[in-house]
Structure formats: structure tokens, C-alpha cells
Amino acid sequence: MxxxxxxxxxxxxxxxxxxxxxxxxxxxYAPKIAQGFLLTVELAILIVISGLxxxxxxxxxxxxxxxxxxxxxxxxxxxxxxxxxxxxxxxxYFGLPVVGLGFEGFTTTWLALTxxxxxxxxxxxxxxxxxxxxxxxxxxxxTGLGFLGTLGWVVLPQAIRMTIPPLTNRTxxxxxxxxxxxxxxxxxxxxxxxxxxxxxxxxSPLTLGAIAYIILFVPVVIAGRWIETRFAWKx
Amino acid sequence: xxxxxxxxxxxGLRKSFGATEVLRxxxxxxxxxxxxxxxxxxxxxxxxxxxCCNRLEEPSSGSIIVDxxxxxxxxxxxxxxxxxxxxxxxxxxxxxxxxxLGNVMLALRRVLKKPRAExxxxxxxxxxxxxxxxxxxxxxxxxSGGQQQRVAIARAVALDPKIMLFDEPTSALDPELVGSVxxxxxxxxxxxxxxxxxxxxxxxxxxxxxxxxxxxxGEIIEQGPPTQIFEDPREARTRAFVQQINRx
Numbered sequence: 014m015x016x017x018x019x020x021x022x023x024x025x026x027x028x029x030x031x032x033x034x035x036x037x038x039x040x041x042y043a044p045k046i047a048q049g050f051l052l053t054v055e056l057a058i059l060i061v062i063s064g065l066x067x068x069x070x071x072x073x074x075x076x077x078x079x080x081x082x083x084x085x086x087x088x089x090x091x092x093x094x095x096x097x098x099x100x101x102x103x104x105x106y107f108g109l110p111v112v113g114l115g116f117e118g119f120t121t122t123w124l125a126l127t128x129x130x131x132x133x134x135x136x137x138x139x140x141x142x143x144x145x146x147x148x149x150x151x152x153x154x155x156t157g158l159g160f161l162g163t164l165g166w167v168v169l170p171q172a173i174r175m176t177i178p179p180l181t182n183r184t185x186x187x188x189x190x191x192x193x194x195x196x197x198x199x200x201x202x203x204x205x206x207x208x209x210x211x212x213x214x215x216x217s218p219l220t221l222g223a224i225a226y227i228i229l230f231v232p233v234v235i236a237g238r239w240i241e242t243r244f245a246w247k248x
Numbered sequence: 249x250x251x252x253x254x255x256x257x258x259x260g261l262r263k264s265f266g267a268t269e270v271l272r273x274x275x276x277x278x279x280x281x282x283x284x285x286x287x288x289x290x291x292x293x294x295x296x297x298x299x300c301c302n303r304l305e306e307p308s309s310g311s312i313i314v315d316x317x318x319x320x321x322x323x324x325x326x327x328x329x330x331x332x333x334x335x336x337x338x339x340x341x342x343x344x345x346x347x348x349l350g351n352v353m354l355a356l357r358r359v360l361k362k363p364r365a366e367x368x369x370x371x372x373x374x375x376x377x378x379x380x381x382x383x384x385x386x387x388x389x390x391x392s393g394g395q396q397q398r399v400a401i402a403r404a405v406a407l408d409p410k411i412m413l414f415d416e417p418t419s420a421l422d423p424e425l426v427g428s429v430x431x432x433x434x435x436x437x438x439x440x441x442x443x444x445x446x447x448x449x450x451x452x453x454x455x456x457x458x459x460x461x462x463x464x465x466g467e468i469i470e471q472g473p474p475t476q477i478f479e480d481p482r483e484a485r486t487r488a489f490v491q492q493i494n495r496x
Contacts, residue, residue, distance in 0.1 A: 152342070
């Protein structure tokens with residue numbers, strides 16, 4: 014091999030650095046992507062709160078076992094679990110204005126992903142409720158505690174503890190799903206990174222976007238683990 | 249034996265699971281301060297009879313009157329009546345996410361609506377009564393089976409029930425742990441609690457029961473004082489069952 018090859022390698026390496034880690038481009042677009050980051054955080058928090066709350070509510074309603082109501086819940090849940098979230102977002106964004114319910118991209122994405130998370134969360138909570146042994150219901154009812162009291166004080170605390178790991182997974186998945194908002198002009202991380210890339214003709218902003226996602230998810234994963242240990246009881 | 253007034257009155261009780269009739273017309277009176285002990289082969293309907301007495305199992309027909317209140321009447325608030333009927337289960341069924349104290353306090357707080365301090369005082373007294381004052385802060389998994397069952401007894405006793413139902417309270421316990429639960433039950437009995445016990449602890453029945461019922465195939469075949477049932481049964485089926493038990 015002749016000694017020219019290190020130089021060639023350097024060139025490749027420099028090209029790689031320039032493509033993905035160009036300091037100048039990154040410095041230029043970092044503020045924009047930081048804004049996208051904050052918007053993603055805001056969107057994700059809203060989705061997680063409303064999605065989990067709606068999912069829990071639906072699971073509680075389902076536990077009353079009112080037939081027609083349960084058919085409706087199961088149908089809606091299956092629908093929102095089956096459809097790709099992107100399809101739901103696009104459908105809401107372009108379809109709802111036809112019936113006079115036009116929302117901006119942010120609200121549309123929030124609504125669509127809330128319904129998707131609620132659908133998955135309902136199934137998870139419901140499985141948790143079913144997993145609590147029948148004897149727990151019987152013990153509580155035999156002391157005179159009513160249906161809702163038993164559900165609230167005895168069954169749900171156990172069901173929710175069991176469902177924290179799958180719920181954490183869903184929370185992470187749906188937070189990543191906020192990137193889908195980019196198709197309906199929500200200036201979240203991916204969207205800002207993409208437009209920065211187009212503007213600068215350099216992919217380095219995408220690297221910034223990836224870093225932003227890592228910054229976003231590390232705390233979520235840590236929080237999930239913390240909740241798991243915090244609310245675990247000795248078996 | 250002094251016969252108090254009738255506390256629990258069962259008439260013509262029938263219960264079917266699908267096509268299978270597990271209770272075929274039960275008539276039974278339990279008097280105040282009486283300990284009625286129910287024996288019989290598995291599948292004889294004894295647990296179902298017990299579970300019908302607080303409507304954990306819905307009877308198919310018949311009447312059950314507890315402390316003057318018709319359990320089956322449409323206007324009866326079952327949750328209100330259940331406060332007066334304590335139940336102890338084979339598998340303890342303690343709430344795993346609560347301490348022993350929490351287990352006993354839950355119904356005091358949420359059913360009887362006692363303020364926290366008062367509920368805690370009653371719960372601690374109940375735990376002391378079953379010999380577990382020092383385990384108040386422990387979770388069920390930190391307790392032995394016998395201790396768990398005594399917490400379950402404390403949970404029922406704390407509500408000051410008129411009658412206690414025991415559904416095979418020692419069947420899930422290791423042999424060396426049975427004694428502590430039976431001692432607790434005997435203490436309850438001596439304090440005058442009315443009790444209905446489904447169990448295989450014949451020694452306890454001999455020592456503590458006022459009356460023993462032998463059930464088979466959904467019917468009460470024979471009843472009488474323990475000496476009669478265990479030593480001089482009148483019915484062939486009772487004799488066969490008692491002989492089988494004694495062989496062990």
C-alpha cells in the first residue's frame with residue numbers, strides 16, 4: 014500500500030464529519046431544533062396524560078360489563094390499535110374540516126395520538142384488572158365495600174402496578190409517534206430538523222434531531238424504571 | 249348449650265351452577281353464640297352454602313335471613329348487611345399492596361367511614377387480639393400463612409360482625425401453622441362470636457362445635473352434637489365419611 018491511503022481516509026473521515034457533524038450548520042440550527050424539542054416535549058406530555066387517563070377511564074367503564082357499551086369500547090379500541098397512527102393523523106387533518114371540525118396540526122396530532130395511546134392503554138389496564146385474583150374482589154366485597162370502592166381501593170392499585178412496564182413501553186412508542194406530526198406542519202423535532210437540512214443542504218441538523226430524541230427518552234426510560242421499583246411491592 | 253335467638257335462618261335454599269344443582273333445599277337455623285361446624289366430602293356444597301350466606305354466591309331460590317334482615321329481598325342493601333357478616337377465606341385473600349394494618353383499616357375507613365385515628369385504634373386492637381400487634385407494619389408476603397390468616401380474621405372481626413363465616417380457614421396452611429389459627433378461632437368462640445365453619449379440622453370440631461352438620465350432594469344428611477356425629481352417626485353416609493376421616 015502506498016502512503017497516500019491515510020490521506021484518502023482522512024478525506025473520507027472529514028467528509029463524514031462535514032456531512033453529519035458540521036459545527037457551523039449545527040450552531041446555526043440548534044436554536045430552531047431546541048424549539049422543536051420543547052414542542053415535542055409539550056405534545057408528548059399532553060398525549061401521555063390524556064391518553065392514559067382516557068384509557069384508564071375506558072377500562073373502568075368496561076369493568077361494569079354493560080354489554081352494548083363494551084362492544085362500542087372494544088370496537089373503538091381495536092380500530093385505533095389497527096390503523097397506522099399516520100393514517101389517523103392525515104385522516105383527521107384533511108377529513109375533519111369537511112364536517113366543520115378543522116384543527117391545526119398540533120391539535121390534530123394530539124387528538125389522534127391520544128386516541129391511539131388510549132386504545133392501547135385501555136387494553137393494558139383491562140388485562141391488569143382481569144389479572145387481579147377473584148379472591149381480592151370477594152374479600153373486599155365481603156367487608157361491605159361496594160363495586161367502585163373495591164375497584165378503586167383494592168383492584169386498580171394492584172392492576173396499575175402490574176401494568177407499569179407495558180405502559181412505559183407504550184409511552185415511549187407514542188412519544189416517538191409525535192414525529193408523525195411533521196406531516197401536518199407541526200414544528201416538532203423531526204420537522205425542524207428536516208427543514209433545517211433542506212435549507213442548509215447539509216444533514217447535520219438530523220444529527221441534532223437524533224440527539225434531541227436521546228435527551229428526550231433517557232429521562233422517560235429512567236422515570237419508567239423508577240416508577241416500577243417505587244410502586245413494586247415485595248412478592 | 250344455651251340456645252340464643254336465631255341469628256341466621258336458611259329456608260329451602262337451592263343453588264345451581266348451570267345444569268348442576270349443588271344445593272338441593274337447605275334448611276338451617278344458627279343461633280346466637282352458636283358454633284356450627286359443617287363437614288362433608290368435596291363437592292357436597294358446604295362452601296357454596298357458606299358463600300350463599302353473604303351472597304358471594306347468588307342463590308337460585310330460597311330465603312336467607314341474617315339478624316332479622318332478608319338477604320334476598322330486593323330492597324336489602326347487601327353492602328350494609330355484609331358489614332355484619334364476617335368472612336374468612338381458604339386463601340386468606342389479603343390485599344398484597346397494603347400492610348397488615350392497612351388490610352384491617354380499609355373497610356373501617358371506607359365502609360364504616362371512621363376517622364383515621366379511630367380506625368387505626370380499632371385495627372391495632374384487632375391485630376393484638378389475633379396476636380399480631382407487632383406485625384402491623386408488615387406486608388402480607390412478609391408473613392407466614394398462619395399469620396396471614398390471622399390478619400384476615402382480624403380484618404373481619406374489626407368490623408364487629410354478628411356472625412363469622414369460615415371457609416376452610418386452615419386448608420391452605422402447613423400443618424405446623426394450623427394451631428395458631430385454630431387458637432384464634434377458639435378465642436373468638438369463647439368471646440361469644442356466632443360462627444359457621446366449613447373445615448376438615450375434626451379435632452377442633454370435637455372441642456369447640458355446638459353442632460356438626462354433615463352434608464352430601466347438596467343436602468344436610470345429618471346434624472347433631474359432635475359426639476353424636478363422630479361417635480354414633482345415625483346415617484350410613486355419615487358413618488362412611490367419618491370412618492374415612494378417622495382413618496387418617
